[in-house]
Amino acid sequence: MRAARLYMTVVGAILIIWLAPLFAVILTSFRSMADVMSGNLWGWPTEIAVVENYTAVFTQTPMAGYFLNSLVITIPSVIGVLSLSTLAGFVLARYRFPGNMVIFALFVGGNFLPHQIMMIPVRDLMVRLNLYDTTTALIIFHVAFQTGFATLFMRNFIAALPDELFQAARAEGATPFQTLIHVVVPLVRPAWAALAILLFTFIWNDYFWAVVLTVSDNVKPVTAGLANLRGEWVSAWNLISAGTIIVAVPPVVMFFLMQKHFIAGLTMGAVKG
Template structure:
């Protein structure tokens, strides 16, 4: 059931609705505002308990500069890029191929295979921590970029296949019939017909996969204990001292970590919105 649209003549309900939305938005943004404010505070403010008050000074340049000069966050950023970019590419390639096959070809086990992809999304990944860790050790890839790349691709491909399968299934059948009548092979149809039409879906999926993988903390801690290959999410925890933590520095690092996914979204938001709204109703 969808909510009824508020009538233009009902001014009271309109303003109550706007007030409620504003209140919820402010409560949702309050923690983010606190982190941003802390990221520009002097470190002495936290020491004297000034967490929510107006900063005694503004050390914006100092705090954000020290994130990359006084900590190994630069190395962690590089590690995250090395892990995230190949993982996103792998997810896009595999999900496009599997989505194309599952949506356009009927064969024995098609439905079962699709159900397995969907079912994997509902499996709590925490229960696989020990088996996955033991598997990476037995394969000799534990504590390496390859360990995180392989398992990010594996864990993201289930949702991505569901997404791409539904999107490709919504394409007109006449396009594929025309391609077959012209003698195009399945691979040629995929390259010249499907991929140009699913670019919005690929853009949306790239943003989602990039955000999920970039922000992953659980597998980063489980599979990469060494600082040499640790991504930013796990590396952020290293900024806390044993007895004292520089919360201004940690907050500045947190904001810096959040910038790449936000920038990627704004650069591709037109394709992202189009990709989420197209192909969402046909199964």
């Protein structure tokens, strides 16, 4: 009983520490500019300006454009990664050929490369391809970088599927492509849901490459765009906080909409190789 109370106390303290900055951001998004300028950043707002702040984010700043850019970058990237990782995972999980494990190791090993060491080569490559400062550059990079992790996930998921299904497909004379379409695809939807949530969150929240590969405001996603809301001398922290909350909404909504499939995808495939 005492151990349970201690456990709950520790968990409660950790939650308070973890949620305190988020609570402060939410409160700041409710404040008026006068409240922010007076230094009241942790106390209860003296004036509630919820509608004004959240409306101003879209009317007084280019946040709507940044938001659209993020959708243009994130959605094709997620679709591309899911497609490539499913194809690669199917081949690596169900076909044995020379170099199979080497290729799989390359997919896995790419996840351990620090982003920073690729900054200059990736930027130079995009400049040579005349893709620098375009949404296409970010889509290409995210598809290339996230496919390694997604292939590891999909390969393990597909390897956990019953062998009898594939034996039956071969007995019926199905080609590998037909097996993929009619056997694998219907069964990997939970894995797709789990991966889609993870990939959407990773790509949507990316800040590093958004800064490295973009310069123009008409190309920047929301993460880089939020930094532009800071003024040179004075920053409207109430608007920045409101913009931050708006940016955080899509991944949260996506998670709750696909929560059931997300949990099923994690428990069915990611732990068995």
